[in-house]
Amino acid sequence: xxxxxxxxxxxxxxxxxxxGGDTATIGITDFAQDELGDVVFVELPGEGEELTKGEEFxxxxxxxxxxxxxxxxxxxxVAVNEDLFDAPELVNEDPYGDGWMLEVEVADEGAxxxxxxxxxxxxQTE
Amino acid sequence: MALRKPPLREVHxxxxxxxxxxxxxxxxxxxxxxxxxxxxxxxxxxxxxxxxMGEIEVSGPDATALMQRLTTNDVTLLxxxxxxxxxxxxxxxxxxxxxxxxxxxxxxxxxxxxxxxxGHDEQxxxxxxxxxxxxxxxxxxxxxxxxxxxxxxxxPDAKDAVAATAEGGIGYLSKFEAAYENVVGVRSxxxxxxxxxxxxxxxxxxxxxxxxxxxxxVDDHDCQPCGLxxxxxxRIEMGFLLSGQDFDPESEPHDxxxxxxxxxxxxxxxxxxxxxxxxxxxxGTDEKFVGLKLLDRGVARHGYDVVDxxxxxxxxxxxxxxxxxxxxxxxxxxxxxxxxxxxHLRVVVRGQEKRAKIVSTPFLD
Numbered sequence: 001x002x003x004x005x006x007x008x009x010x011x012x013x014x015x016x017x018x019x020g021g022d023t024a025t026i027g028i029t030d031f032a033q034d035e036l037g038d039v040v041f042v043e044l045p046g047e048g049e050e051l052t053k054g055e056e057f058x059x060x061x062x063x064x065x066x067x068x069x070x071x072x073x074x075x076x077x078v079a080v081n082e083d084l085f086d087a088p089e090l091v092n093e094d095p096y097g098d099g100w101m102l103e104v105e106v107a108d109e110g111a112x113x114x115x116x117x118x119x120x121x122x123x124q125t126e
Numbered sequence: 127m128a129l130r131k132p133p134l135r136e137v138h139x140x141x142x143x144x145x146x147x148x149x150x151x152x153x154x155x156x157x158x159x160x161x162x163x164x165x166x167x168x169x170x171x172x173x174x175x176x177x178x179m180g181e182i183e184v185s186g187p188d189a190t191a192l193m194q195r196l197t198t199n200d201v202t203l204l205x206x207x208x209x210x211x212x213x214x215x216x217x218x219x220x221x222x223x224x225x226x227x228x229x230x231x232x233x234x235x236x237x238x239x240x241x242x243x244x245g246h247d248e249q250x251x252x253x254x255x256x257x258x259x260x261x262x263x264x265x266x267x268x269x270x271x272x273x274x275x276x277x278x279x280x281x282p283d284a285k286d287a288v289a290a291t292a293e294g295g296i297g298y299l300s301k302f303e304a305a306y307e308n309v310v311g312v313r314s315x316x317x318x319x320x321x322x323x324x325x326x327x328x329x330x331x332x333x334x335x336x337x338x339x340x341x342x343x344v345d346d347h348d349c350q351p352c353g354l355x356x357x358x359x360x361r362i363e364m365g366f367l368l369s370g371q372d373f374d375p376e377s378e379p380h381d382x383x384x385x386x387x388x389x390x391x392x393x394x395x396x397x398x399x400x401x402x403x404x405x406x407x408x409x410g411t412d413e414k415f416v417g418l419k420l421l422d423r424g425v426a427r428h429g430y431d432v433v434d435x436x437x438x439x440x441x442x443x444x445x446x447x448x449x450x451x452x453x454x455x456x457x458x459x460x461x462x463x464x465x466x467x468x469x470h471l472r473v474v475v476r477g478q479e480k481r482a483k484i485v486s487t488p489f490l491d
Contacts, residue, residue: 037355038161040447041425041454059476061425063160063447064355085423092159 002031004122005096009072009115011054012124016096017072017104019112024073026051027100028060028091031125036062039091042084044069044101049077051104053111058101060091069101073111079103132177133275133333134340141351148354149244149370151178157351164359164449166350167322171281173340173349174357180247180271181330183230184254185237188263193238196257197227198382198399200392201238204229209302209317212390214242214250215399219381219406221373223250224390226319228304239315243369247271257398274315275336279343280326280352280360287347288327291339292316296327310342321357323364323488359446365417365457365487371428372415372443372457381406384459386415413440414465417487418456420473422480426456431474432482439464442473448489455489456482 004010008018008025014032017024033039041061051057051071058069081100084090091099116124129152132138139145143154154175157163166172184193193201199212209228213221223246230237242250251269258265279288288296293308296316304317312335320326331339343349358368367373367387373380381399382391383406393404420426426445431438440460448455456473464471467486472479 037156038159038449041423061447063359063449064155066425066427 010121163356178244180242219402
């Protein structure tokens with residue numbers, strides 16, 4: 001019922017990171033945006049800041065709730081989706097596309113090892 | 127403890143509603159999206175299942191005396207079919223719950239129905255019967271919460287929708303008036319009341335017929351099903367109090383003057399809390415319930431501190447991003463000397479001070 005693309009890996013807390021390049025794009029899943037409802041505010045780190053896998057890197061607020069964001073991988077932020085500051089609803093409309101949050105230069109090659117595959121994540125949300 | 131279920135719990139589940147626990151009830155919080163539901167109520171019509179609200183009937187020779195002594199407003203002002211907003215206070219004048227009191231149409235006797243908030247029906251039933259016995263009054267008190275479903279049909283098109291379903295029409299009802307009408311053939315208590323700031327009706331119908339009534343509004347009269355999420359954003363935009371959150375005898379004790387509902391207090395009659403409230407009225411209050419608009423990016427929520435020059439001067443009790451205004455708005459208490467509209471304060475959001483300004487409510491024009 002919820003979209004779970006194969007070209008990325010997932011955290012139990014519903015963040016994704018794209019695989020297959022030197023940088024990973026990070027955001028929240030289709031399931032997560034649906035659970036949150038209308039997203040109204042996103043707080044993200046700036047370019048150059050370091051993320052540590054499993055630790056908080058920001059906050060997403062919907063009308064009804066506030067939720068911490070956890071880093072699926074460690075690395076350096078190289079791009080921030082500033083469109084979300086004026087149009088946070090992009091997280092609802094296109095969580096895997098225009099609703100992306102950060103682009104991160106991945107710290108090491110094993111960064112994705114402990115993340116869930118699309119299939120494993122799908123099992124978790126069913 | 128098992129959650130109480132509204133009669134249409136499974137009907138809502140079949141429509142893919144999301145649920146939340148509220149006041150001990152398992153209630154639909156969202157059907158489509160809060161924004162969609164909120165907009166429908168502001169621009170056309172929405173229907174809420176509010177069967178978690180309590181219903182208590184009071185009748186008998188001393189019904190009026192009992193109601194008069196346990197609520198702050200003056201029930202003797204009510205003609206049959208009228209209603210009024212009132213507080214239920216303790217000896218110290220602290221609000222225990224807020225309620226709407228209806229006088230039921232009965233030529234022979236004075237009978238009342240009042241609506242405690244979700245999860246307060248048993249407590250209020252006990253309060254009414256205990257005081258009746260203590261005072262030796264002759265009144266019958268009946269908790270009928272589980273016999274009735276309650277729906278709120280709200281929005282600029284609500285009147286047309288309710289008129290089309292009610293046999294006798296409802297055009298004769300003014301704001302705060304109510305009557306028994308057959309709604310899609312179901313004998314219901316129809317009141318022109320609500321909690322959204324829009325024109326609208328609250329409909330009490332027997333549990334067994336609830337589905338027919340709900341479906342008529344949703345399927346035949348284009349009312350958007352709405353959950354408690356939109357109910358909350360709509361009432362916050364109006365500055366309406368939520369029991370248990372904007373006041374609560376344990377966690378947020380306030381008297382009606384602090385809470386901005388002093389207009390419901392009639393000091394010229396005897397009631398529980400009267401003497402304390404007369405003193406509070408004369409002395410003035412330390413804190414006031416106000417509206418706040420955040421000027422910085424962020425959302426203020428329940429429990430966040432309000433500060434001035436680094437000192438805590440109050441706290442947010444309700445807050446959200448207003449779907450209508452697209453701005454973060456909040457309700458809460460601040461020191462009376464800082465409560466004037468236009469005062470600049472700060473709200474602490476996750477350790478960061480965000481600029482905020484006191485504004486008058488409702489937030490909407």
